[in-house]
Structures are given as structure tokens and as C-alpha cells.
Amino acid sequence: MGAGFHRLRVSEVTAETVDAVSLTLRVPPELAPRYAYRPGQFLTLRIPTADGSALARCYSLSSSPHPVNPGADLTVTVKRVAEGRGSNWLCDHVEVGVELDTMPPAGTFTPRSLDADLLLVAAGSGITPVMSILRAALAAGSGRLVLLYANRDERSVIFADELRELAAAYPARLVVLHWLESLQGLPGRAALAALAAPHAEREVFLCGPAPFMDAMTHALRDLGVPRKRLHIERFVSLTEDPFAALADASVAAAGSVESPAESSDGSPAEDSAEDSGEMDSSVEVRLDGEHHTFRWPAGTVLLDLLRDRGLDAPFSCREGACSACACRVTAGEVKMRRNEVLDQTDLDEGYVLACQALPITESVSVSYDE
Known part of the structure; x- marks a missing residue:
């Protein structure tokens, strides 16, 4: 495969x-x-x-x-x-x-510590990654958790029985707050702020439909929650098939590197390196516990460079929409052509999307192992 x-x-x-x-x-x-x-x-x-x-x-x-x-x-x-x-x-x-x-x-929607007190907020199928965090924190952490979970009605509550059982098993550590539109109407900004207010000092993990996340984000802003404590998971439907790209790469000749004047699909780059601040660089990469150093031509995104050099760098969409290729810049600077998923906290910590990253300093160091 x-x-x-x-x-x-x-x-x-x-x-x-x-x-x-x-x-x-x-x-x-x-x-x-x-x-x-x-x-x-x-x-x-x-x-x-x-x-x-x-x-x-x-x-x-x-x-x-x-x-x-x-x-x-x-x-x-x-x-x-x-x-x-x-x-x-x-x-x-x-x-x-x-x-x-x-x-x-892949993905960066994950707590730094399972011992932290967390406010988990989900709507509909947004419960999925939140449930993973909740299960892990209860099993392997010591923090207190509050889950605010919105749904259309009682029948649409995913994991309803398990949430009830977990709340009973961990009464000192888990509180589950349900919001049902059939009973309470659409959750508005003021109502969400009132529910979140007692827990506004915690790290917040938020996932759900865009209108719900927008309302919750504004509610948390009203409470003075700093952006660095808010973690949001968004997915954009992929327009390409990354599996096909991998299959093609497995039979392609090794060692071919894109022309610096071309983008990843072979079309002319939108901006010249001179105009955009890009430059030829060298990159040191830590991946799977090993260190590698390559010349990084201006105009070549990091993911393409690494895979052309034979490294099994992770990726999925190649569109800046899923975070599968996220890595951390530990020295130097890059710019991204597009970013649909990394939030400001991720950016402040140095995380970038390799499928969109271009060099803008003479040397760059990145790590996939942090």
C-alpha cells in the first residue's frame, strides 16, 4: 500500500x-x-x-x-x-x-496535559474528537472536566448512554450539560456565555457546526477568555484525493525536485520569490527521531521537498485544510500560502502546515517529533 x-x-x-x-x-x-x-x-x-x-x-x-x-x-x-x-x-x-x-x-486538536481542568464544548458530531479527549482525560488524567453538548433533540445525542455512565462514575471530575434545541431553542451567544462563565478560566476545546462555533467563540470573547486558551477544530472537505498522490509517488522516479518557479501542481507560482519574500534556504528536519538537512529552494513547499527527498512526512489534503502535515518551526521563519485549520495559539507556538510552508529566512529548523 x-x-x-x-x-x-x-x-x-x-x-x-x-x-x-x-x-x-x-x-x-x-x-x-x-x-x-x-x-x-x-x-x-x-x-x-x-x-x-x-x-x-x-x-x-x-x-x-x-x-x-x-x-x-x-x-x-x-x-x-x-x-x-x-x-x-x-x-x-x-x-x-x-x-x-x-x-x-494526525491533527493538533489535543490537550497538552490530561491533568488540566478543561471546558469541552461540542454540537452534533463535533462530540467525536471531544469524546476522545474526555475518555482519555478520565482514564489517564486527574483534571476536572465540564462538557457542554448541544443537539437537536434527545434522540440525536451521540454517546448519550456512555456520557450518563461516565458522569455517574466520576461525579467529582465530570459534569455534562446538555442543550436540546427541541426544548431550549437555538443556543444563542448570551445563553452560551452564561453556561460557560463558571468555567471560563479553563482551557476550552470547541468543535461543531460553524454557526454554533461562531456563537460560542463570541460568547467566550464576551467572558474575556484569551484566544490562546481556545482550541477549535474545523474540517474543510477535501477536493483532491491524497491517496492517489501517494500511489503516484510510489512509482515516480526518486530524487525529482520541483522547479523553484512552480507551485505544487506544476502551474506558475502566484508570486515570484523576490516579490513575496521567499528565498533559497537550508532546512534541518527532525522526523521519527532522525535529523536531516537539505537545501530548500524558494517556491517549493516543505512537504514536496521532504517527500521528494524520500522522507515519509505525513500529509493528507495538500490544501491547508486538515492539519495532517503540521510540524513545528524551531528556528528561522516560513510563510504559508493557505491556512484553514491552525489557530493563533498553534501559530504562536510555531506550528505550520508543511503542505503550505515556504522559506523566508536563510535557514529553517522544523520538528515533527514535538
């Missing part, structure tokens, strides 16, 4: 609600290191289409890497979306024994 993705067998299918399923994927022992993950991360799945082609979609992991060993079976939870080709196929066609092409876990 190549170094970038692997075929995993579905070992369990769980109906969570009438329109949401959890798919558990069996990770063989030899792939355990590559599929070790942090709570809140996601998988990219390859989904076949009726015309024989494929599309790629990112789905958050709802399972926890704790207390089991890293690399053990992992679970994604998928909610059916109207006209959603990926979610409908997964909900309708996947059964135990089906094999799915997957990329290893």
Missing part, C-alpha cells in the same frame, strides 16, 4: 444514533507505532465512489489511546450528512470485515 497509507479491517460497527455509526479499525502489531495517536486527532479515509474513482474524508477519532497500549484498535465516529457522499457511504455500506484505506492519525 505504500508508506503513506494502509488498509485496516473494520472489526466492529456500532450504531450510535439513527444517523451516526462508530467504526472500529483493527491495527495489526506491525503498524502499531504508525497508528499511535493523541486524543482529539483524526484519520483520513479513502472512500470509493460509484464511478470507480475515490474521495478522501477526514473523520475524528472518538476512541482514547488510554489506558490501552498505543496503536491498539481505534474508532472513528461518522454522522450522516445530507448529500454527503463520504458519510452516507460509510453509514450504508461498511460492515465488519470491510477493509478501508487509511492514513495514520
Whole structure:
């Protein structure tokens, strides 16, 4: 299957609600290191289409890497979306024994410490990565958790039974606050602020539909919550198939490096390096515990450089929309052509998207291991 993705067998299918399923994927022992993950991360799945082609979609992991060993079976939870080709196929066609092409876990929506007190906020299927964090924190941490979870009605609450059981099992550490539109109407900015106010000093993890996240973000701003304590998970549908790109790369001649005057799709770059501040650079890369140093031509994005040099640098969308390729700049500076997912806290800590990163200093150091 190549170094970038692997075929995993579905070992369990769980109906969570009438329109949401959890798919558990069996990770063989030899792939355990590559599929070790942090709570809140996601998988990219390859989904076949009726015309024989494929599309790629990112789905958050709802399972926890704790207390089991890293690399053990992992679970994604998928909610059916109207006209959603990926979610409908997964909900309708996947059964135990089906094999799915997957990329290893990725993403930055994960707490620095499982011992911290957290405010977890979700709406609808946004509960998926939040549930991963909640499960992990209760199993392996000591912090107190408040979950604010909004849904249309009681039937649409994913993980309803488990949340009830966890709240009963950890009464001193977990409080679950439900908001049901059928009873309370749409959650507005003022109402959300009132619910969040007693917990506004905590780190906040937020995931859900865009209107809900916008309302919650404004509510937290009204409470004076600094942006650095707010972590937001967003996904943008991928327009390209990264699995096809990996398959093409596996048979391409090794050592070819893009012309510095061309963008990653071979078309002329929008700005010349001279006009945009880009310059030829050298880059030191730490990946999988090893150090590498390369010349980094102006106009070549970091991901393309590394993969052309034979490094198995992670990626998914190549569009700046999923954070699978995120790495941390530890010295020097880069600029990004596009960024749909990293928030200001991530940027302040030096995280960038390798598929969008271009050099603007004479030397740069990046790490995938931090």
C-alpha cells in the first residue's frame, strides 16, 4: 500500500444514533507505532465512489489511546450528512470485515496535559474528537472536566448512554450539560456565555457546526477568555484525493525536485520569490527521531521537498485544510500560502502546515517529533 497509507479491517460497527455509526479499525502489531495517536486527532479515509474513482474524508477519532497500549484498535465516529457522499457511504455500506484505506492519525486538536481542568464544548458530531479527549482525560488524567453538548433533540445525542455512565462514575471530575434545541431553542451567544462563565478560566476545546462555533467563540470573547486558551477544530472537505498522490509517488522516479518557479501542481507560482519574500534556504528536519538537512529552494513547499527527498512526512489534503502535515518551526521563519485549520495559539507556538510552508529566512529548523 505504500508508506503513506494502509488498509485496516473494520472489526466492529456500532450504531450510535439513527444517523451516526462508530467504526472500529483493527491495527495489526506491525503498524502499531504508525497508528499511535493523541486524543482529539483524526484519520483520513479513502472512500470509493460509484464511478470507480475515490474521495478522501477526514473523520475524528472518538476512541482514547488510554489506558490501552498505543496503536491498539481505534474508532472513528461518522454522522450522516445530507448529500454527503463520504458519510452516507460509510453509514450504508461498511460492515465488519470491510477493509478501508487509511492514513495514520494526525491533527493538533489535543490537550497538552490530561491533568488540566478543561471546558469541552461540542454540537452534533463535533462530540467525536471531544469524546476522545474526555475518555482519555478520565482514564489517564486527574483534571476536572465540564462538557457542554448541544443537539437537536434527545434522540440525536451521540454517546448519550456512555456520557450518563461516565458522569455517574466520576461525579467529582465530570459534569455534562446538555442543550436540546427541541426544548431550549437555538443556543444563542448570551445563553452560551452564561453556561460557560463558571468555567471560563479553563482551557476550552470547541468543535461543531460553524454557526454554533461562531456563537460560542463570541460568547467566550464576551467572558474575556484569551484566544490562546481556545482550541477549535474545523474540517474543510477535501477536493483532491491524497491517496492517489501517494500511489503516484510510489512509482515516480526518486530524487525529482520541483522547479523553484512552480507551485505544487506544476502551474506558475502566484508570486515570484523576490516579490513575496521567499528565498533559497537550508532546512534541518527532525522526523521519527532522525535529523536531516537539505537545501530548500524558494517556491517549493516543505512537504514536496521532504517527500521528494524520500522522507515519509505525513500529509493528507495538500490544501491547508486538515492539519495532517503540521510540524513545528524551531528556528528561522516560513510563510504559508493557505491556512484553514491552525489557530493563533498553534501559530504562536510555531506550528505550520508543511503542505503550505515556504522559506523566508536563510535557514529553517522544523520538528515533527514535538
